[in-house]
Amino acid sequence: MKELSKTNRLTIVVSAIVLVFIVGLLTLRKPDVQYNQSPEGMLTALADTANYLLPSQLKRIVEANDGKSVLIDVRNSIAYGQNHIGEAKNIPVRELFTPENLKFLRTAEKNNQQIILYGESPQQANGAWMMLKQTGFSHAVMVNSSFGALNRPASDSIPVDMCMLRDEPRIDTAALSKLRNPAPAAEKPVVKAAPKKTVLPAPVQHSSGGGC
Amino acid sequence: MNKRYLILAIIAVAIGAGILLLPENPRDRELSPADLLNAIDDPSRFLSTDLITDRLVKKDPSLLLIDVRPEAQFKMFAIPGAINIPLDSLLTPSSQAALENKELDKVFYSNSDVMADQAWISAKRAGFEAIFVMKGGVNTWFNTIVNAAEPSETEPSQAFALYHFRKGACQYFFGTGETAAPVTEAPKKPVSLTPRPVQSSSGGGC
Amino acid sequence: MTGPLIPMEMIPDAWNNVIAVLLGMAFGFVLEASGFSSSRKIMGTFFGYDFVVLRVFFTAAITSMSLIIYFDYMGWLDASMLYINPYYVTSAIIGGLVMGVGFALGGFCPGTSFCGIAIGKIDAMFFTAGLFLGIFIFSEMYPLIETMYNSKNLGGIKIYEMMGMGRNIFAFLLIVVAIAMFYIAGYVEKKVNKVEY
């Protein structure tokens, strides 16, 4: 076993590997953004109506302008340039995590400011909002309305159609029941509350909603 | 034996102890926040209601419609052939099994876009592939397929083809249309601009 | 650069074969230089006079395992993209046992027999001839054993998942067990009579 007594080169190689590990660990940069909420926790947050702002609530906040919140416009810069709400800052969805935007958002988060996101549609705001909510911005909320509806001069009288808090079914039940029972029989199915041509009432009862 | 070996053994154990300190990654497939943001910004996940209807009518076996609304709403009205996975139970093991199937195009829908998109983002983060969102949700589906508006005389013939396709689909789903419009063939091409997902399967489709 | 490079398409496919030859050369050099070209040196592991196989095998395993784990953590390598042999329970166990018999009889395994051929070992050449014959026989017998060959597929499962423990704990234990084995090997080697070969 004379080869067992020769350990010089072995030591050199092992030291080199250990050196690689140490250098790697020292130079390791944590990614700027990390999840701090589990997927399951996020699903719970999605069901919390406090995370969705109604247009009327937004209006009140914009008018108060007390520095307790920052408004973020997640549409592209052209749309932002044409028109935007109040003193909104433009952060397109794709640029949400650029260093300067992150710095801005983190400052707002540190100052306990509410981060309010709105977009062309609630769906656009939702993407950006979910990203922020999952990565540690606990004060982020989204506006549950489209920009077009927000920007009406008299946003107090927002039509029901525009108020889209948590997706409501707006299907024509009359047409549906006609489909299911082609001949208008005597005994109507009692599933439908209102057989007349109407809009289904919203299943979620929101007290805060002034606009609806 | 040899002092060197003692030192080397200690180094090896130290490396092993270092491994112990590293985080386990149970969420191996989880998308990083940066990747997820890019995915969110990419609109290719949206499929139009007409495209979905076309695939439903053709009994495309590679299509799985997932209704993410609460159960009560699902029972009241749902698109034929859809299964119900309410948003809050999206990540339970039984739901994950449905999302796991790589052969199927999983299409989320809700009443409008938001909830379906929330389900999509959650599933995307968890690393699921071949998932889509039906643009407009039930509301649009209902208004375009069931309550299809008849185009006026002046509109191009494509509008009429689309209208007849919708009426035909409606009759297909519910047995009868409101008007006795003859069932015409679905347009040869997908009626919407949304491209069909690249991942094709043996199933029908276009 | 995040590996693995070829699946990530960082190296064009054309380089594939060149890389194969280079990596093969390194592999062959290390095997030969460690003494794997000599069947009697290899067999020493089973009779306790030379534990070179045990030492090389486990040192290599724990080295590359630690490298993969650390590189995965540091983001230089995506470990989830590495190929993992599917685990077919029955055929893996039977195959392992059959290979063990072949090892005891032939004194080589396929990789080392090629090293043996390269430096002119006649027994290695006969072993490789047997290898060809064995694979040919297997292919011809395949219809008979097809069901067993394909039964009980657990997919590309990891050993620690199968045992229900964490990856890091398993890796640590493997390193500790390997060092303990090296120590025992050194002890046994002293006790057993030397064999000249």
Next chain:
Amino acid sequence: MEKNRRDGSFYINPYLGGVLLGLVLFATYYITGRGLGASGAVKNTVVTTVDVIAPAHAEKSHYYSKFLNENSSPMNNWLVFEVLGVMAGAFLSGTLYGRLKLKNEHSPKIKPRTRLIAAVAGGLMFGIGSQLARGCTSGAALSGLAVLSASGMITMLGIFGSAYLFGWLFKKLWI
């Protein structure tokens, strides 16, 4: 040291060999995403040979046809090139350390012919086993152990366990 390097009895420290082998294995994983292997090359050679001699038979067989495709020959395979490299590398090492010599290694107690018969029998068993386990010592056990795959671990235990058992049975061949 320089003196005994050339006489063929010099081997590198086994732990150094192990660490170097680990680095090679890691490099293979890092570059190609798969491990090293050896028996796969033999399999591809067998498939090619059968395909050349009896194409109809190869086409019909369930096993050969798995590895045949119309565009490229099974010989044009990563593993085949790798094994060519292995032989080149071993030749290099053999030259460096002075081990290039035609030799039939066997125990002094047996005839050379017995050794060769045992070698063929061993190779035969190894060939069958490696196809069953979908890889040999390097392909399944070593590469599998590096990524902690279950099949690698089980195959390794199978190989070493039964080799220990049968090693004592065939002790005469070796000591």
